[in-house]
Amino acid sequence: MQNFADRLDLSIQEKKSCLVVGLDPVLDRLPPEVLCEVGVPNAGEPGWTARAASATGIFLRGVIDAVAPHAVAVKPNAGFFERFGAVGWDCLRQVSEYAAKQGLLVICDAKRGDIGNTAAAYAEGLLGDTPDTLGPVTDAVTLNPYLGEDSLRPFIDRCSAGKGLFLLVRTSNPSGADLQELDVGGEPLYLKVARLVEKWGAGSRGERGLNPVGVVVGATAPEQAAAVRKELPEAFFLVPGYGAQGGGAEELAPFFIEGGRGVVVNSSRSVLYAFDGKEGDWREAVGEAASSAREDLETVRTQSG
């Protein structure tokens, strides 16, 4: 398969969009008609997980249909599916497959990080080619770098097979600073991590000059983004925190490289639940929110870098 950075870059150019829609399904925020259709019992009652996963699948297929023209990728977050046990894991796979069929790239937001043969097992399950696992339908995963290079190597090795990674560098949550901002010899830890990512990604660059060993850098910290970009001039950035988490599009400029390239921006709740408090078809509201987010981001992207 083509290098993930090439695939993502081409898709951004073709679709004129750097929007990623985060799939963070929370059952009690689903449209009432979806919940009614499935008949979900109260949490904890027999059959709840199966019904909850079923309703989640119906909802997310509707979301995918609505956002497919406006987004380059979806980012299902594994935690919201694991929460339903084995049936949730099945739902995650089905939703990912459906998104892939609609021409969206799939970034599995798993934030995994483990050592030795466990890292290899995770890499096989998430990015491998075994039927009935996520591997064949997932293009990229998010990873946690705290365990160092050997924990990431089985994933990095799969970049040569067309897969991509986004390593957590500076996250957008308030406590992200607890470790990430600690002073390491005059600079914050996250910058040290960025420099390690640059080293780990050497040799993975695609034909279009971008690197599939990418990073996650929160949109709530634009001055930090500029510093990370300086260390990683070719890496793809996955930027969460736009929309419901508080970051505005104008703050995204420092993330982009020349020609408005090298960045995808995630929006989850402000797209997923755009129908909240509105009349009419919920899918339309979701599609409109995605379209509007895409336009908002395009203004910045086309003027950046």
Add this chain to the structure above:
Amino acid sequence: MQNFADRLDLSIQEKKSCLVVGLDPVLDRLPPEVLCEVGVPNAGEPGWTARAASATGIFLRGVIDAVAPHAVAVKPNAGFFERFGAVGWDCLRQVSEYAAKQGLLVICDAKRGDIGNTAAAYAEGLLGDTPDTLGPVTDAVTLNPYLGEDSLRPFIDRCSAGKGLFLLVRTSNPSGADLQELDVGGEPLYLKVARLVEKWGAGSRGERGLNPVGVVVGATAPEQAAAVRKELPEAFFLVPGYGAQGGGAEELAPFFIEGGRGVVVNSSRSVLYAFDGKEGDWREAVGEAASSAREDLETVRTQSG
């Protein structure tokens, strides 16, 4: 439910064992008779995941029967089950439930770490009370601290309901040093993390003086263990790296607190695959390896702290 630290401490006293058996099942190392019984096709062929998960379940139930008299807990590693997709997740749940029924505590080695409502979703799925999820059959989980306090809070809050945590501080893999040994104001990052864990765990202590907000500190680094123990005088330590990963029992002494308390030691491959190259029933070889590891550890434990 009783505080996890109390439950674990009592179980160690009663069983006279601090051994945890890590469940890291690798298909091609399973006993041939188990593979034959199930008839596992080649990887990638239709039905492989279901057959692989089935063989894994049979193997691990046999392991659990064999080690139950000698160990206080099992530590299934989520990566080896995720590798089989949804059926693997189901297998993880069934194996955990089986271990709980045999009187073993279950530590799910998931190494999760995420933010906001995702952290809450993971905590509900792994430690909550929803039927058909891991929550009801899992006593504790491992977590990655890179995202800071708010990513851990939904888990810490469950300690009051009898659950336990082990936060990664210093891991036993060669690249663990990449981040964990970085110099932060004259001391390594992992010591800063240990101090944060002490702060985060305040208020969770059990009646027996130990804290269920524990840590993972690798056995390959005994002098580091002493430094971490100084920062965390009451936390439970989960020590991997004993056995196949290279650490010896005599190096474990600095981990223990007074009375040989506050430590559990994990052994995975040297117990799981003890039948390798031996004649006779594979379950017997596994049981003997667990018994021998227990004795080895008891010598150190009863002379420590």
